[in-house]
Amino acid sequence: MRTRCNIVLLLSLTLLLMAPCAVLAHKVNVFAYVEGETVRTESYFPDGRPVAGGTIEVRDRSETILLAGKTDEKGLFSFPLPKKEDLTIVINAGMGHRNSYLLKETEM
Amino acid sequence: MHLKQFLTGSAIFICAIGPAASGQAHFAALIPADDIISQGDGKQLKLAVKFIHPLDRHYMEMARPVQFGVLQNGRKTDLLATLSEGKGKAPEQDRDFTTWRTTYQVKRPGDYTFYLEPAPYWEPAEDLFIVHYTKVCVNALGLEEGWDQPVDLETEIIPLTRPYGLWSNNLFTGRVMVKGKPAAGAEVEVEYLNESPGNPSLVKAPSDPYVTQVVKADADGVFSYAMPRAGWWGFAALSEADWKLRKDGLEKGVEIGAVYWVHTTDMK
Numbered sequence: 001m002r003t004r005c006n007i008v009l010l011l012s013l014t015l016l017l018m019a020p021c022a023v024l025a026h027k028v029n030v031f032a033y034v035e036g037e038t039v040r041t042e043s044y045f046p047d048g049r050p051v052a053g054g055t056i057e058v059r060d061r062s063e064t065i066l067l068a069g070k071t072d073e074k075g076l077f078s079f080p081l082p083k084k085e086d087l088t089i090v091i092n093a094g095m096g097h098r099n100s101y102l103l104k105e106t107e108m
Numbered sequence: 109m110h111l112k113q114f115l116t117g118s119a120i121f122i123c124a125i126g127p128a129a130s131g132q133a134h135f136a137a138l139i140p141a142d143d144i145i146s147q148g149d150g151k152q153l154k155l156a157v158k159f160i161h162p163l164d165r166h167y168m169e170m171a172r173p174v175q176f177g178v179l180q181n182g183r184k185t186d187l188l189a190t191l192s193e194g195k196g197k198a199p200e201q202d203r204d205f206t207t208w209r210t211t212y213q214v215k216r217p218g219d220y221t222f223y224l225e226p227a228p229y230w231e232p233a234e235d236l237f238i239v240h241y242t243k244v245c246v247n248a249l250g251l252e253e254g255w256d257q258p259v260d261l262e263t264e265i266i267p268l269t270r271p272y273g274l275w276s277n278n279l280f281t282g283r284v285m286v287k288g289k290p291a292a293g294a295e296v297e298v299e300y301l302n303e304s305p306g307n308p309s310l311v312k313a314p315s316d317p318y319v320t321q322v323v324k325a326d327a328d329g330v331f332s333y334a335m336p337r338a339g340w341w342g343f344a345a346l347s348e349a350d351w352k353l354r355k356d357g358l359e360k361g362v363e364i365g366a367v368y369w370v371h372t373t374d375m376k
Contacts, residue, residue: 046252
Protein backbone atom coordinates (compact mmCIF):
# COMPACT_ATOMS: atom_id res chain seq x y z
CA MET A 1 0.00 0.00 0.00
CA ARG A 2 2.76 2.37 0.97
CA THR A 3 4.68 1.51 -2.20
CA ARG A 4 1.63 2.37 -4.31
CA CYS A 5 1.34 5.74 -2.54
CA ASN A 6 4.97 6.40 -3.24
CA ILE A 7 4.52 5.55 -6.90
CA VAL A 8 1.58 7.94 -7.13
CA LEU A 9 3.65 10.59 -5.39
CA LEU A 10 6.56 9.94 -7.68
CA LEU A 11 4.32 10.13 -10.75
CA SER A 12 2.78 13.39 -9.57
CA LEU A 13 6.22 14.79 -8.95
CA THR A 14 7.38 13.70 -12.39
CA LEU A 15 4.35 15.35 -13.99
CA LEU A 16 4.99 18.49 -11.98
CA LEU A 17 8.58 18.56 -13.15
CA MET A 18 7.49 17.98 -16.73
CA ALA A 19 5.09 20.92 -16.71
CA PRO A 20 7.72 23.56 -17.56
CA CYS A 21 8.77 21.34 -20.48
CA ALA A 22 5.57 22.33 -22.29
CA VAL A 23 7.11 25.78 -22.67
CA LEU A 24 10.44 24.25 -23.58
CA ALA A 25 8.76 22.49 -26.47
CA HIS A 26 8.97 25.81 -28.31
CA LYS A 27 11.66 25.28 -30.84
CA VAL A 28 14.16 28.04 -31.42
CA ASN A 29 14.98 29.18 -34.93
CA VAL A 30 17.71 31.27 -36.47
CA PHE A 31 17.59 33.02 -39.84
CA ALA A 32 20.46 34.88 -41.47
CA TYR A 33 21.01 37.05 -44.50
CA VAL A 34 23.75 39.21 -45.93
CA GLU A 35 23.40 42.94 -46.37
CA GLY A 36 26.47 44.42 -48.04
CA GLU A 37 29.39 43.09 -46.01
CA THR A 38 27.30 42.49 -42.88
CA VAL A 39 25.64 39.24 -41.83
CA ARG A 40 22.40 39.85 -39.96
CA THR A 41 20.86 37.12 -37.84
CA GLU A 42 17.41 36.90 -36.29
CA SER A 43 16.58 34.32 -33.61
CA TYR A 44 12.95 33.62 -32.76
CA PHE A 45 10.45 31.20 -31.31
CA PRO A 46 7.70 29.90 -33.65
CA ASP A 47 5.18 32.42 -32.25
CA GLY A 48 7.48 35.31 -33.12
CA ARG A 49 8.94 36.05 -29.68
CA PRO A 50 12.64 36.93 -29.97
CA VAL A 51 15.32 34.72 -28.48
CA ALA A 52 17.04 37.32 -26.30
CA GLY A 53 20.49 36.70 -24.83
CA GLY A 54 21.09 33.55 -26.86
CA THR A 55 24.57 32.59 -27.97
CA ILE A 56 25.37 32.73 -31.68
CA GLU A 57 28.30 30.76 -33.04
CA VAL A 58 29.53 31.05 -36.60
CA ARG A 59 31.33 28.09 -38.15
CA ASP A 60 32.98 27.67 -41.51
CA ARG A 61 32.97 24.58 -43.70
CA SER A 62 35.68 22.89 -41.63
CA GLU A 63 33.57 23.43 -38.46
CA THR A 64 36.05 26.01 -37.13
CA ILE A 65 34.33 28.59 -34.94
CA LEU A 66 35.02 31.95 -36.54
CA LEU A 67 33.23 34.12 -34.01
CA ALA A 68 30.56 34.10 -31.32
CA GLY A 69 28.23 36.65 -29.79
CA LYS A 70 24.97 37.22 -27.96
CA THR A 71 21.56 38.14 -29.39
CA ASP A 72 20.04 41.42 -28.18
CA GLU A 73 16.54 41.86 -26.72
CA LYS A 74 15.09 41.72 -30.23
CA GLY A 75 16.87 38.42 -30.92
CA LEU A 76 19.24 40.14 -33.36
CA PHE A 77 22.98 39.78 -33.78
CA SER A 78 25.07 41.14 -36.67
CA PHE A 79 28.69 40.74 -37.62
CA PRO A 80 30.99 41.56 -40.55
CA LEU A 81 31.08 38.78 -43.14
CA PRO A 82 34.13 36.81 -41.99
CA LYS A 83 34.62 34.54 -45.02
CA LYS A 84 32.99 34.06 -48.39
CA GLU A 85 31.99 30.43 -48.07
CA ASP A 86 29.05 28.44 -46.64
CA LEU A 87 28.65 29.44 -43.00
CA THR A 88 26.73 27.57 -40.32
CA ILE A 89 25.13 29.90 -37.83
CA VAL A 90 24.21 28.20 -34.57
CA ILE A 91 21.80 29.64 -32.01
CA ASN A 92 22.02 28.26 -28.51
CA ALA A 93 19.41 29.50 -26.08
CA GLY A 94 20.34 27.07 -23.32
CA MET A 95 18.33 24.14 -21.93
CA GLY A 96 18.76 22.20 -25.17
CA HIS A 97 17.32 25.02 -27.26
CA ARG A 98 19.53 24.86 -30.25
CA ASN A 99 19.20 25.25 -33.97
CA SER A 100 21.28 26.32 -36.91
CA TYR A 101 20.99 28.02 -40.29
CA LEU A 102 23.14 27.34 -43.30
CA LEU A 103 24.00 30.62 -44.97
CA LYS A 104 25.07 29.64 -48.47
CA GLU A 105 27.94 31.24 -50.32
CA THR A 106 25.51 31.94 -53.17
CA GLU A 107 23.51 34.22 -50.85
CA MET A 108 26.57 36.38 -50.05
CA MET B 109 -35.72 -8.23 -67.38
CA HIS B 110 -37.25 -5.23 -69.08
CA LEU B 111 -37.21 -3.37 -65.83
CA LYS B 112 -33.55 -4.19 -65.32
CA GLN B 113 -32.70 -2.93 -68.78
CA PHE B 114 -34.67 0.19 -68.12
CA LEU B 115 -32.85 0.79 -64.83
CA THR B 116 -29.43 0.18 -66.41
CA GLY B 117 -30.33 2.56 -69.19
CA SER B 118 -31.45 5.19 -66.71
CA ALA B 119 -28.26 4.78 -64.72
CA ILE B 120 -26.17 5.34 -67.84
CA PHE B 121 -28.29 8.32 -68.73
CA ILE B 122 -27.93 9.84 -65.25
CA CYS B 123 -24.17 9.25 -65.31
CA ALA B 124 -23.94 10.90 -68.69
CA ILE B 125 -25.71 14.07 -67.62
CA GLY B 126 -24.10 13.97 -64.18
CA PRO B 127 -20.99 16.01 -64.90
CA ALA B 128 -22.99 18.76 -66.56
CA ALA B 129 -25.35 18.97 -63.60
CA SER B 130 -24.58 20.25 -60.13
CA GLY B 131 -22.83 17.11 -58.88
CA GLN B 132 -19.53 18.91 -58.92
CA ALA B 133 -18.42 22.25 -57.65
CA HIS B 134 -16.29 24.93 -59.27
CA PHE B 135 -13.16 25.87 -57.36
CA ALA B 136 -10.56 28.47 -58.08
CA ALA B 137 -7.36 26.68 -57.11
CA LEU B 138 -4.20 28.31 -55.81
CA ILE B 139 -1.78 25.50 -55.16
CA PRO B 140 1.81 26.04 -54.01
CA ALA B 141 4.50 23.38 -54.52
CA ASP B 142 4.57 22.99 -50.72
CA ASP B 143 2.82 24.45 -47.68
CA ILE B 144 6.03 24.56 -45.62
CA ILE B 145 9.43 25.87 -46.62
CA SER B 146 12.14 24.38 -44.43
CA GLN B 147 15.76 25.34 -44.28
CA GLY B 148 16.98 22.70 -46.69
CA ASP B 149 14.34 23.58 -49.32
CA GLY B 150 14.97 26.00 -52.12
CA LYS B 151 13.31 29.32 -51.47
CA GLN B 152 11.83 29.50 -54.98
CA LEU B 153 8.18 28.64 -54.45
CA LYS B 154 6.16 27.58 -57.48
CA LEU B 155 2.42 28.34 -57.44
CA ALA B 156 -0.27 27.08 -59.80
CA VAL B 157 -3.51 28.96 -60.44
CA LYS B 158 -6.44 27.29 -62.18
CA PHE B 159 -10.21 26.94 -62.29
CA ILE B 160 -11.12 23.31 -61.73
CA HIS B 161 -13.57 20.70 -60.51
CA PRO B 162 -11.11 19.31 -57.95
CA LEU B 163 -12.35 15.74 -57.61
CA ASP B 164 -13.13 14.93 -61.24
CA ARG B 165 -10.10 16.98 -62.39
CA HIS B 166 -11.96 18.83 -65.12
CA TYR B 167 -10.41 22.17 -65.94
CA MET B 168 -12.26 25.28 -66.97
CA GLU B 169 -11.00 28.28 -68.84
CA MET B 170 -9.48 30.95 -66.61
CA ALA B 171 -8.98 34.51 -67.79
CA ARG B 172 -6.12 36.60 -66.40
CA PRO B 173 -6.95 37.20 -62.72
CA VAL B 174 -7.95 40.65 -61.50
CA GLN B 175 -5.88 40.49 -58.32
CA PHE B 176 -3.05 38.26 -57.14
CA GLY B 177 -0.66 38.97 -54.31
CA VAL B 178 0.84 37.90 -51.03
CA LEU B 179 0.32 39.11 -47.47
CA GLN B 180 3.36 38.75 -45.25
CA ASN B 181 4.11 40.44 -41.95
CA GLY B 182 1.10 42.72 -42.40
CA ARG B 183 2.26 43.92 -45.83
CA LYS B 184 0.64 43.16 -49.18
CA THR B 185 2.74 42.69 -52.31
CA ASP B 186 1.09 42.74 -55.73
CA LEU B 187 2.24 39.74 -57.78
CA LEU B 188 -0.27 40.02 -60.65
CA ALA B 189 2.37 40.92 -63.22
CA THR B 190 4.40 37.80 -62.35
CA LEU B 191 1.66 35.42 -63.54
CA SER B 192 2.40 33.64 -66.78
CA GLU B 193 -0.03 31.66 -68.86
CA GLY B 194 -0.07 27.89 -68.97
CA LYS B 195 -2.29 25.10 -70.27
CA GLY B 196 -3.92 22.22 -68.47
CA LYS B 197 -6.63 19.59 -68.77
CA ALA B 198 -7.87 16.33 -67.34
CA PRO B 199 -6.74 13.30 -69.40
CA GLU B 200 -10.26 12.75 -70.72
CA GLN B 201 -10.83 16.39 -71.69
CA ASP B 202 -10.35 16.95 -75.42
CA ARG B 203 -8.90 20.46 -75.26
CA ASP B 204 -6.52 22.54 -73.18
CA PHE B 205 -7.65 25.23 -70.79
CA THR B 206 -5.83 28.36 -69.70
CA THR B 207 -4.13 28.19 -66.30
CA TRP B 208 -1.68 30.54 -64.59
CA ARG B 209 1.55 30.05 -62.72
CA THR B 210 4.29 31.94 -60.99
CA THR B 211 7.43 31.48 -58.97
CA TYR B 212 7.82 33.44 -55.77
CA GLN B 213 11.14 34.08 -54.08
CA VAL B 214 10.69 33.63 -50.34
CA LYS B 215 13.13 35.87 -48.54
CA ARG B 216 12.24 35.86 -44.86
CA PRO B 217 10.79 33.59 -42.18
CA GLY B 218 7.05 33.89 -41.56
CA ASP B 219 3.63 33.04 -42.96
CA TYR B 220 2.87 33.98 -46.56
CA THR B 221 -0.84 34.19 -47.40
CA PHE B 222 -1.24 34.22 -51.18
CA TYR B 223 -4.55 35.60 -52.42
CA LEU B 224 -6.32 35.58 -55.74
CA GLU B 225 -9.31 37.31 -57.26
CA PRO B 226 -10.15 35.76 -60.64
CA ALA B 227 -11.99 37.61 -63.36
CA PRO B 228 -15.75 36.90 -63.19
CA TYR B 229 -16.50 33.56 -64.86
CA TRP B 230 -19.75 33.29 -66.79
CA GLU B 231 -21.51 29.99 -66.05
CA PRO B 232 -24.40 29.58 -68.49
CA ALA B 233 -25.64 26.41 -66.74
CA GLU B 234 -26.32 28.42 -63.60
CA ASP B 235 -27.11 31.72 -65.34
CA LEU B 236 -24.68 33.58 -63.11
CA PHE B 237 -21.13 34.82 -62.79
CA ILE B 238 -18.70 33.18 -60.38
CA VAL B 239 -15.91 35.01 -58.53
CA HIS B 240 -13.85 32.95 -56.12
CA TYR B 241 -11.64 34.92 -53.75
CA THR B 242 -9.00 32.32 -53.02
CA LYS B 243 -6.24 32.00 -50.43
CA VAL B 244 -3.51 29.60 -49.39
CA CYS B 245 -0.89 29.99 -46.66
CA VAL B 246 2.75 28.87 -46.84
CA ASN B 247 4.98 28.84 -43.77
CA ALA B 248 8.66 29.62 -44.10
CA LEU B 249 11.55 28.85 -41.78
CA GLY B 250 9.75 28.10 -38.54
CA LEU B 251 8.16 31.49 -37.85
CA GLU B 252 4.44 30.77 -37.46
CA GLU B 253 3.00 34.24 -37.54
CA GLY B 254 0.35 35.81 -39.73
CA TRP B 255 -1.83 32.91 -40.94
CA ASP B 256 -4.87 34.17 -39.02
CA GLN B 257 -4.71 37.67 -40.51
CA PRO B 258 -7.42 38.81 -42.96
CA VAL B 259 -6.49 39.98 -46.44
CA ASP B 260 -9.67 42.13 -46.53
CA LEU B 261 -11.23 40.56 -49.59
CA GLU B 262 -14.92 40.92 -50.51
CA THR B 263 -15.39 37.50 -48.95
CA GLU B 264 -12.75 35.27 -47.36
CA ILE B 265 -12.19 32.37 -45.01
CA ILE B 266 -10.16 33.20 -41.92
CA PRO B 267 -8.57 29.97 -40.69
CA LEU B 268 -9.08 29.13 -37.03
CA THR B 269 -6.89 26.04 -37.46
CA ARG B 270 -3.28 26.80 -38.32
CA PRO B 271 -3.51 26.06 -42.07
CA TYR B 272 -0.24 24.20 -42.67
CA GLY B 273 1.52 21.16 -41.21
CA LEU B 274 -1.82 19.34 -40.97
CA TRP B 275 -2.22 15.59 -40.62
CA SER B 276 -4.83 13.60 -42.51
CA ASN B 277 -8.05 13.40 -40.45
CA ASN B 278 -7.33 16.73 -38.77
CA LEU B 279 -10.30 18.99 -38.35
CA PHE B 280 -10.04 22.20 -40.32
CA THR B 281 -12.00 25.06 -38.79
CA GLY B 282 -12.48 28.44 -40.39
CA ARG B 283 -14.67 31.50 -40.24
CA VAL B 284 -16.45 32.76 -43.34
CA MET B 285 -16.42 36.51 -43.72
CA VAL B 286 -18.41 38.62 -46.19
CA LYS B 287 -17.44 42.29 -46.30
CA GLY B 288 -15.57 41.91 -43.02
CA LYS B 289 -18.50 40.37 -41.11
CA PRO B 290 -19.07 36.72 -40.15
CA ALA B 291 -21.42 35.02 -42.63
CA ALA B 292 -23.99 33.23 -40.47
CA GLY B 293 -25.12 29.92 -41.91
CA ALA B 294 -22.89 30.12 -44.98
CA GLU B 295 -22.72 26.95 -47.03
CA VAL B 296 -19.22 25.59 -47.44
CA GLU B 297 -18.38 23.14 -50.22
CA VAL B 298 -15.38 20.89 -49.65
CA GLU B 299 -13.53 18.91 -52.30
CA TYR B 300 -10.39 16.83 -52.54
CA LEU B 301 -7.95 17.74 -55.28
CA ASN B 302 -7.53 14.45 -57.09
CA GLU B 303 -4.44 15.71 -58.95
CA SER B 304 -2.67 16.35 -55.60
CA PRO B 305 1.01 15.41 -55.90
CA GLY B 306 1.58 12.09 -54.16
CA ASN B 307 -2.05 10.96 -54.40
CA PRO B 308 -1.48 7.19 -54.74
CA SER B 309 -4.74 6.48 -56.58
CA LEU B 310 -7.56 8.54 -58.03
CA VAL B 311 -10.52 8.89 -55.71
CA LYS B 312 -13.74 7.75 -57.38
CA ALA B 313 -17.02 8.96 -55.97
CA PRO B 314 -19.55 6.12 -55.56
CA SER B 315 -22.29 8.64 -56.32
CA ASP B 316 -22.69 12.36 -56.82
CA PRO B 317 -23.09 13.54 -53.21
CA TYR B 318 -19.62 12.18 -52.40
CA VAL B 319 -17.93 14.51 -54.88
CA THR B 320 -18.58 17.72 -52.98
CA GLN B 321 -18.94 17.56 -49.21
CA VAL B 322 -21.16 20.26 -47.74
CA VAL B 323 -21.00 21.78 -44.27
CA LYS B 324 -22.82 24.82 -42.98
CA ALA B 325 -21.31 27.57 -40.88
CA ASP B 326 -22.88 28.40 -37.52
CA ALA B 327 -24.27 31.77 -36.46
CA ASP B 328 -20.69 33.12 -36.14
CA GLY B 329 -19.72 31.95 -39.62
CA VAL B 330 -17.61 29.12 -38.19
CA PHE B 331 -17.41 25.74 -39.93
CA SER B 332 -15.34 22.58 -39.51
CA TYR B 333 -14.48 19.57 -41.65
CA ALA B 334 -12.19 16.58 -41.00
CA MET B 335 -10.07 15.74 -44.05
CA PRO B 336 -9.80 11.96 -44.56
CA ARG B 337 -6.97 11.78 -47.11
CA ALA B 338 -3.50 13.18 -47.73
CA GLY B 339 -3.27 15.91 -50.33
CA TRP B 340 -4.86 19.28 -51.04
CA TRP B 341 -8.36 20.16 -49.81
CA GLY B 342 -10.40 23.07 -51.08
CA PHE B 343 -13.04 24.87 -49.02
CA ALA B 344 -15.45 27.17 -50.84
CA ALA B 345 -17.93 29.25 -48.86
CA LEU B 346 -20.51 30.55 -51.28
CA SER B 347 -22.78 33.54 -51.11
CA GLU B 348 -24.55 35.86 -53.48
CA ALA B 349 -23.02 39.24 -54.13
CA ASP B 350 -25.13 42.33 -53.46
CA TRP B 351 -24.01 43.57 -56.89
CA LYS B 352 -24.74 42.43 -60.42
CA LEU B 353 -22.76 42.09 -63.62
CA ARG B 354 -24.09 42.59 -67.12
CA LYS B 355 -24.18 39.84 -69.71
CA ASP B 356 -25.61 40.51 -73.17
CA GLY B 357 -27.35 43.59 -71.85
CA LEU B 358 -28.98 41.78 -68.95
CA GLU B 359 -28.11 42.05 -65.27
CA LYS B 360 -26.93 38.75 -63.85
CA GLY B 361 -26.32 37.56 -60.32
CA VAL B 362 -22.80 36.92 -59.05
CA GLU B 363 -21.85 33.97 -56.86
CA ILE B 364 -18.96 35.03 -54.65
CA GLY B 365 -16.91 32.30 -53.07
CA ALA B 366 -14.37 32.46 -50.27
CA VAL B 367 -11.96 29.65 -51.11
CA TYR B 368 -9.18 28.32 -48.90
CA TRP B 369 -6.74 25.50 -49.67
CA VAL B 370 -4.98 23.35 -47.09
CA HIS B 371 -2.66 20.39 -47.40
CA THR B 372 -2.71 17.24 -45.28
CA THR B 373 -0.10 14.54 -44.78
CA ASP B 374 -0.57 10.97 -43.53
CA MET B 375 0.90 10.14 -40.13
CA LYS B 376 3.59 7.55 -40.60
